[in-house]
Amino acid sequence: MKGKLITLEGIDGSGKSTIWRLLQNEAIFCDCIFTREPTTSWLGDAVNRALHSNTDHITELMLFLADHADHIARLIRPSLESGLNVISDRYSASRCAYQGSTLEGLFDDPLEWVRSLHKGWTINPDLIILFDIDPAVAVKRCSTRKEQSKFEKIEFLKTVRNNYLRLAAEDRGKFVIIDTDKPLDEVKDEVFRIIAQALEVRKY
Numbered sequence: 001m002k003g004k005l006i007t008l009e010g011i012d013g014s015g016k017s018t019i020w021r022l023l024q025n026e027a028i029f030c031d032c033i034f035t036r037e038p039t040t041s042w043l044g045d046a047v048n049r050a051l052h053s054n055t056d057h058i059t060e061l062m063l064f065l066a067d068h069a070d071h072i073a074r075l076i077r078p079s080l081e082s083g084l085n086v087i088s089d090r091y092s093a094s095r096c097a098y099q100g101s102t103l104e105g106l107f108d109d110p111l112e113w114v115r116s117l118h119k120g121w122t123i124n125p126d127l128i129i130l131f132d133i134d135p136a137v138a139v140k141r142c143s144t145r146k147e148q149s150k151f152e153k154i155e156f157l158k159t160v161r162n163n164y165l166r167l168a169a170e171d172r173g174k175f176v177i178i179d180t181d182k183p184l185d186e187v188k189d190e191v192f193r194i195i196a197q198a199l200e201v202r203k204y
């Protein structure tokens with residue numbers, strides 16, 4: 001691929017979506033494609049319907065995967081092939097971390113099973129920035145939002161965080177972990193610097 005793929009990951013309330021929005025206003029990143037999962041397509045709508053109902057966990061995973069496949073075919077692959085850099089708010093690691101938790105008890109190692117479902121067709125990111133935070137702090141941040149996800153519960157997010165940390169430990173070359181329990185400006189500077197360096201754009 002000619003372009004680079006950078007993904008932002010972390011539990012609900014970790015601050016990644018805020019930083020993703022701020023990145024879009026920064027001139028040095030104006031040539032990047034900004035995207036997210038779940039996407040804004042009809043498949044992303046289906047995912048959101050599942051997220052706001054009692055949909056079975058396997059069904060929910062399959063919807064997330066369908067949205068991911070469409071995302072790759074429609075936007076990620078063509079952009080990277082044409083040399084554009086892509087920055088995505090959530091990507092495959094969200095599935096491994098979240099569905100790795102929702103499917104706990106159904107499989108010996110649900111995270112590994114979810115990861116294996118991506119093999120052979122997904123496009124792996126060049127860099128994954130993990131926004132790491134204590135779930136208690138994250139849930140407090142989420143409580144001021146209008147629309148809340150059914151996943152925003154401390155006990156559940158603790159398992160999701162552990163899954164993220166396991167993914168990072170197993171793939172040290174790809175992951176950068178950032179502690180986001182600090183002022184937004186500090187997180188922003190750190191993330192901007194890491195992305196600028198990865199994309200070899202003028203130093204931030």
Ligand code: TYD
Pocket residue numbers: 011012013017037038051064089090091092094095096098099149150151152
């Ligand atoms: P998102 O809209 O990114 O929430 P937020 O902006 O608050 O971070 O994602 C919605 C929810 O979907 C979020 O709780 C994480 C979850 N999710 C999964 O469980 N699996 C996935 O593969 C993805 C992409 C998201």
